[in-house]
Amino acid sequence: MGKDWLIKGGTIIDPSTGAQEVADLLVEGGRITGIAPSIAKEGIPVIEARGLWVVPGLIDIHVHFRDPGYEYKETIETGLAAAAAGGFTQVCCMANTLPVNDTGAITFYMVEKAKKVEGPLLHPVGAITKGQKGEGLAEIGDMVDQGAVAISDDGNPVMNSEVMRRAMEYASHFGIPVVDHCEDKNLSAGGSIHEGEVSARLGIKGIPAASEEVMVARDLCLARQTGTHIHIQHLSSRGSVELIKWAKELG
Numbered sequence: 001m002g003k004d005w006l007i008k009g010g011t012i013i014d015p016s017t018g019a020q021e022v023a024d025l026l027v028e029g030g031r032i033t034g035i036a037p038s039i040a041k042e043g044i045p046v047i048e049a050r051g052l053w054v055v056p057g058l059i060d061i062h063v064h065f066r067d068p069g070y071e072y073k074e075t076i077e078t079g080l081a082a083a084a085a086g087g088f089t090q091v092c093c094m095a096n097t098l099p100v101n102d103t104g105a106i107t108f109y110m111v112e113k114a115k116k117v118e119g120p121l122l123h124p125v126g127a128i129t130k131g132q133k134g135e136g137l138a139e140i141g142d143m144v145d146q147g148a149v150a151i152s153d154d155g156n157p158v159m160n161s162e163v164m165r166r167a168m169e170y171a172s173h174f175g176i177p178v179v180d181h182c183e184d185k186n187l188s189a190g191g192s193i194h195e196g197e198v199s200a201r202l203g204i205k206g207i208p209a210a211s212e213e214v215m216v217a218r219d220l221c222l223a224r225q226t227g228t229h230i231h232i233q234h235l236s237s238r239g240s241v242e243l244i245k246w247a248k249e250l251g
């Protein structure tokens, strides 16, 4: 798409100002130069947006591009094209590639490849631990140097509290968040659904809410201890929300 176009009749939503109005929006040289009830401009592409939303570029903080290692499913180019098609201008890529993004070299590869694509920005999220196995720490400093914006083992919890503590200390030092998955694998082992009346009735081994909540509590304590910004993903229990509320009230 070129750098000039006129978007007609869409519902323009701007969270930064709270504005929501049906109007025309003019873009010139890649910049918004006018918003008005009716704009007339000859010689540039017109997008009819009646009944559609016109919003600032969306940011997806948790995507799984399959490059490197699984390019037969998706490459950085096709992933970014899909993001652009969905209205996303920035994406944060999880580290469960092959090899796992646990070194500066893999982060560098992703950033360099994305630079060649005109479109959304790609921000790598490095692994917390080598191979996302929860044992030794990944090369956090090198990954940050190459452009990693956060660290995460994605859906794998870092079961060892000492390892998580060190990871948070590094993250705090580098000024990046730890994006964690809270699950005590010993408590959840073998479970398929939420543990409760339904799991008992169906005879399916359940996963107790406490398997998430004990780890949420642990990571909140470690974040407090280390002064680290954490983002707790995959939350599913009421107790976890109450714990986070409690931690926020403490500051």
Ligand SMILES: [Zn+2]
Residues within 6 Å of the ligand: 062, 064, 094, 154, 155
């Ligand atoms: Zn994920």
